[in-house]
Amino acid sequence: MRILLVEDEPLAQDRIKSILEHHFPSWTIHSAVQSIKELREELKSPDAFDIILCDIHLADGLSFKAFEGREIAHPVVFITAYDQYALQSFDHNCIDYVLKPIDENRMVLACQKAEKLCVSNSGLNLNSKLIDRLIRYYNSNSYKKRFLVKIGDKFSFISSDKIAYFYSEEGITYVVEIGSSSRYMIDHSLQELQDVLLDPQQFYRVNRSIIINLDGLMEIKPYLNGRLVLSLNARSEAAIVVARERVSEFKNWINQ
Numbered sequence: 491m492r493i494l495l496v497e498d499e500p501l502a503q504d505r506i507k508s509i510l511e512h513h514f515p516s517w518t519i520h521s522a523v524q525s526i527k528e529l530r531e532e533l534k535s536p537d538a539f540d541i542i543l544c545d546i547h548l549a550d551g552l553s554f555k556a557f558e559g560r561e562i563a564h565p566v567v568f569i570t571a572y573d574q575y576a577l578q579s580f581d582h583n584c585i586d587y588v589l590k591p592i593d594e595n596r597m598v599l600a601c602q603k604a605e606k607l608c609v610s611n612s613g614l615n616l617n618s619k620l621i622d623r624l625i626r627y628y629n630s631n632s633y634k635k636r637f638l639v640k641i642g643d644k645f646s647f648i649s650s651d652k653i654a655y656f657y658s659e660e661g662i663t664y665v666v667e668i669g670s671s672s673r674y675m676i677d678h679s680l681q682e683l684q685d686v687l688l689d690p691q692q693f694y695r696v697n698r699s700i701i702i703n704l705d706g707l708m709e710i711k712p713y714l715n716g717r718l719v720l721s722l723n724a725r726s727e728a729a730i731v732v733a734r735e736r737v738s739e740f741k742n743w744i745n746q
Contacts, residue, residue, distance in 0.1 A: 491517045491605060494532055496544040496553055497569065498524040498739060502592065506543060506569075509597050514605075525549060525742050529556035536564065541604045546570040546628070547690050549739045554624045562616035565604035571685035585616065590685055634687040637665060639674035648674065650692075654706035654724035656683055658699050668706050671725040694743050696720065697733040704744075 493510065497503040503522060510517050520539040523529050525548055532539070533556060542564050544553050553568075568587040586600040636647040654668040658680050664673045678687060684695050695701045702722060709721035718732040718740065732740045 491541055491608065492520040492539045493517055494529075494539040494542045494544075494564075495519055495522040496524075496529050496542065496548070497522070498545060498548050500735070502545070502569070502590065505592050506597065509592075509594055510601070513598050514601060524739055526551055526553060526556045527742060529553060533557070533560060533562075540564065540608050541601070542566045543601075544568055547685070549690065549694060549736075550742045551691060552625060552628050554621055554628065557616060557621045558625075559618060560621075561618070564616075565607040566616060567600045567604050633689040637674075637676050637678075639665065639676060641674070650688070651703070651705060653703055654722045655703060655726075655730065656680060656693075656701040666724045666726070668703070668723045694740060696736060696740060697731060700730055702730065707744075710744075 491514065495503065495506060497506060507519065510519070521532055523532055527550065529544075529548075542562075544566055546553055546568055547570070566585055568585060569590065569592070570587055571590040586603050588597050588600050634650055636649050637653070639646055639648050648665060648667060652668055653665045654671075655666050656676075657664055657666070663676050663678055663680060663683070665676055666673045680695065680699070680701055683693070683701055684690075688701065692704050693701050694704070702720065706722045706724060707720060708723055711719050711721075713719040713729075713731055715734055716737060717734050718737055720730045720732065722730060
């Protein structure tokens with residue numbers, strides 16, 4: 491089996507590859523792509539692969555958008571951080587999904603199901619009507635609008651659109667407010683923020699420690715070793731730098 495892998499998180503990509511190597515040694519990764527644009531290009535050559543393993547949330551939006559206007563005859567396993575009960579409609583369309591963090595046994599079962607569909611040539615009929623429905627469902631998803639923060643001995647709320655960036659330090663996640671640069675602790679990890687709580691069209695994880703808000707971005711400049719340094723509408727004790735491996739993806743996100 492030839493696999494088209496669509497995943498923009500390096501750790502998740504490595505996890506999937508490791509599972510495939512262990513349980514499906516005869517399978518090969520035809521291509522590994524990280525954006526809607528790259529996925530669209532791969533879908534122009536459908537005979538080059540047999541199965542699609544596809545993350546739903548990519549840096550430049552929902553992967554569903556790459557399937558718009560196409561009839562997909564390949565088995566697709568979607569990978570998502572969303573609750574399985576919200577996705578039960580997938581089961582009625584011969585589409586499987588794997589929740590993040592990726593469970594090895596669940597991934598294996600999904601791949602076995604995709605393999606059977608591929609061998610039987612039954613396809614999954616991923617048609618335009620289904621794609622439109624999936625896009626409407628995800629676009630209507632209610633991303634987190636505010637965060638509970640502690641100020642002295644009191645609690646208050648800060649709106650998501652007032653946050654310049656999130657950062658992690660020694661296992662603690664902080665938000666930094668646009669303008670005032672005030673910082674507050676919150677009870678969410680960066681991974682949870684990225685995968686579930688934040689709108690990927692509005693927030694982007696520029697490196698392992700920082701997620702920025704597009705509305706707080708003021709300036710982008712070249713930096714050392716092909717990286718980019720960002721100026722935000724909030725103070726930062728250290729430079730906010732886009733990791734080199736994310737520069738291309740970040741530019742696509744900015745240009746969405």
